[in-house]
Amino acid sequence: MMIKTACDPTIERHFKGHENAITSLCFHPETTQLVSSSSDKSIILWNLKESVRACRFLGHKDAVSDVTYAPSGEVIASASNDRSVRIWVPKITGQCLDFKAHSGAVRSVQFSPDGEKLITASDDKSIKLWMVQQRRFLMSFTCHTNWVRCAKFSSDGRLIVSCSDDKTIKLWDIASGKCIKTFNDVKAYSTYVEFHPSGCVIGSANVTGSVKLYDIRTASLYQHYATHKDSVNMIKFHPKGNFILTASDDSTMKVLDLLEGRPIYTLKGHANGTSVTSVTFSSNGEFFASGGTDQQLLMWKTNFDKDDISRKIPRRLFSPIEELESNTKEEKSHKDDDTPEGEDIESLHEKSDITNLKNDKSSYCKISDAGALTKDIEYKVINMRNQRPFEKGRIVNISHLPGTYSNEIVDALNEQVQSLSDAVTLLEQRLSVLEEELKNNFL
Numbered sequence: 001m002m003i004k005t006a007c008d009p010t011i012e013r014h015f016k017g018h019e020n021a022i023t024s025l026c027f028h029p030e031t032t033q034l035v036s037s038s039s040d041k042s043i044i045l046w047n048l049k050e051s052v053r054a055c056r057f058l059g060h061k062d063a064v065s066d067v068t069y070a071p072s073g074e075v076i077a078s079a080s081n082d083r084s085v086r087i088w089v090p091k092i093t094g095q096c097l098d099f100k101a102h103s104g105a106v107r108s109v110q111f112s113p114d115g116e117k118l119i120t121a122s123d124d125k126s127i128k129l130w131m132v133q134q135r136r137f138l139m140s141f142t143c144h145t146n147w148v149r150c151a152k153f154s155s156d157g158r159l160i161v162s163c164s165d166d167k168t169i170k171l172w173d174i175a176s177g178k179c180i181k182t183f184n185d186v187k188a189y190s191t192y193v194e195f196h197p198s199g200c201v202i203g204s205a206n207v208t209g210s211v212k213l214y215d216i217r218t219a220s221l222y223q224h225y226a227t228h229k230d231s232v233n234m235i236k237f238h239p240k241g242n243f244i245l246t247a248s249d250d251s252t253m254k255v256l257d258l259l260e261g262r263p264i265y266t267l268k269g270h271a272n273g274t275s276v277t278s279v280t281f282s283s284n285g286e287f288f289a290s291g292g293t294d295q296q297l298l299m300w301k302t303n304f305d306k307d308d309i310s311r312k313i314p315r316r317l318f319s320p321i322e323e324l325e326s327n328t329k330e331e332k333s334h335k336d337d338d339t340p341e342g343e344d345i346e347s348l349h350e351k352s353d354i355t356n357l358k359n360d361k362s363s364y365c366k367i368s369d370a371g372a373l374t375k376d377i378e379y380k381v382i383n384m385r386n387q388r389p390f391e392k393g394r395i396v397n398i399s400h401l402p403g404t405y406s407n408e409i410v411d412a413l414n415e416q417v418q419s420l421s422d423a424v425t426l427l428e429q430r431l432s433v434l435e436e437e438l439k440n441n442f443l
Contacts, residue, residue, distance in 0.1 A: 004381070007303050007304050008265070009304060010301045010381075011377060013298070014377050015046055015296075015299070018040050018044065018297070020038050020039040020040035021039045021295065022277055022292060023278060023291075024036065024037040024065065024067045024291075025037075025278045025297070026067055026068045027289065029072070029073045030073060031282040031283065033046060033090065034297075034299065037065065037066060037067035038295075039064070041063060043078050046297070048299075059098065060082050060084065062105075063080065064078050065080060065081060065105065065108070066078065066106075066107065071114070074089070075087050075088060076089075077110075078109065079120060083101065084099065101120045101128060102122035102123075102124045104122045104124035104125075105122060105123040106121070106122050108149070108150045109121075110151070111153075113153060113157045116131065117132065117157070118131075120151070121162060125142065125148060126141065126144070129174070139177050141172050141177065144168065145166040149163050149189070150192050154195045154199050156199060158175070159173060159195075160174060161194070161195060162193065163190035165189045168185070169185075170183075171216060183202075188206055192235055194235070197239060200215065201215055201216065202216060203235050205246065207231040208231070209227065209231060210224060212224050223261060225262075227246065230249035230275075231248065232249075233249065233275060234277070235279075236281055236288070238281055238305060239285040243258060245279045246279070247278060247279045247292075248275070248276055249276075251273065252268050253268075253279060253290060255267070265382065265383060266382040267300075267379070267381055268382070269298045269300075270296055271296070275293045276291075276292045277292050278291040286301070287299060287301060288302055298377075
C-alpha cells in the first residue's frame with residue numbers, strides 16, 4: 001500500500017490549448033504567468049489567475065522549439081524550426097520582433113542573467129550570441145560538428161554550456177569566445193544541458209535514459225543516474241540546487257535528490273505511450289510544470305523541497321564556483337562587422353526597437369476554454385525513498401543487462417568504477433579545503 005505524505009508533489013492546475021506536442025515551458029519570474037511553445041507553430045501565454053484568459057501568439061512558420069522569459073519578465077523569446085527567433089511583448093496586442101538567426105532550425109534560446117544578451121543554438125552546428133537592446137550580432141561559437149541541441153548561460157553570465165549530436169558537451173568562455181572544456185560521451189548524445197545554480201556543475205539529459213552531472217572544476221563525471229527506460233528529453237535543477245526534475249519519452253518524470261544521490265519520486269501524469277517533453281520550475285521552486293506530446297500542460301505543487309528544512313546533512317551540494325582561470329588573453333569586444341564571412345545573418349538593427357515593435361492583430365487570439373482546472377485528472381506519485389541502495393546515484397544500474405559478461409556490462413562496470421573514483425577525488429578535495437579552514441580558524 002502506497003502511503004501519501006505532505007512532501008509528495010500534487011497537481012494544482014491542468015491546461016489544454018495546444019494542437020500538437022508541447023516543446024518548452026517557462027514561468028514568469030513572479031510566477032504570475034506560464035508560457036508554452038508547441039509543434040503547432042504557436043506559443044500560449046497562460047495567466048495563472050483563473051479569471052484571466054490565456055492568449056495564443058502566432059507568427060512562426062514552423063514548429064516552435066523553445067520559449068523563455070527575459071529576467072525582467074517584460075519580453076519573451078521564442079525559437080523555431082523556421083530558422084528564426086521572435087521577441088514578444090506578452091500582451092494581447094501581438095507585438096513582436098522577428099529575425100533570421102541561423103541557416104538551420106533553431107533549437108534553443110535563452111536570455112543572459114542581466115537580460116542584455118541572447119544565446120541561440122541551431123541545427124547549423126553553431127551557437128550565436130546577440131545583444132538585445134543594441135540589436136546586433138556579437139559572435140558565433142562553431143566547434144561542434146553536428147546539430148547543437150541546447151545552449152545555456154551560467155548564472156553569472158560568463159560561461160555558456162552546449163550539447164550536440166556529436167556526443168560532446170562544450171563549455172565556452174564568452175570573453176575569449178573559445179571552448180575551454182569538452183566532455184565526451186562515446187555512447188550517445190545529450191538532448192539537454194544546463195548549469196547547476198552554484199555554477200560549478202553541469203547537468204545533462206541523455207538519449208540512453210540517464211542523467212549525468214559533470215564537475216567543471218575537475219572536468220570529471222560527478223554523478224550518474226540511470227533512471228529512465230527511454231530517452232531523457234529535459235532536466236531542470238530546483239532553484240535551491242538540491243534536486244533535479246527529469247522528463248522522459250517513457251511517459252514519466254523523476255525527482256532526483258542530489259544530496260542523497262538517488263531518485264525519490266516517479267511522477268505519472270501524462271498519457272501512457274506519450275513523451276514528457278518539457279519541465280520547468282517557478283523561480284522560487286514552489287511550483288513546477290510539465291508538458292508532453294499528449295498536448296497536456298500540468299502545473300504541480302513541488303512539496304518535496306519541504307524535506308530540506310529538516311535534513312540533517314548539509315543542504316548545499318556545491319559551494320559557489322570560484323573565479324575560473326583562463327589561459328586565453330582578453331580579446332577586444334566584437335563590433336557590428338564581426339559576422340563571419342559567408343553567413344546569412346539578418347542584423348537586428350534592421351528591425352524596429354524592442355520598445356516599438358510591430359503590431360499584427362492577426363498574430364494572437366484568446367483561448368476561451370484553455371486553463372480550466374481539472375481536479376479529477378488521473379496522476380500517480382510513486383515514492384522511491386525506500387528503494388534499494390544499488391540504484392542510488394553515482395552507481396550505474398546494470399540490473400536490466402543480460403547475464404553474460406558482454407561489452408555493455410564491462411562498460412557499465414568501468415563507468416561505476418570511474419564514478420566512485422570521481423567521488424573519492426571530490427571528497428579528498430573537500431577534506432583538504434576543510435583542513436585549511438580549520439587551520440586558519442586555530443591560527
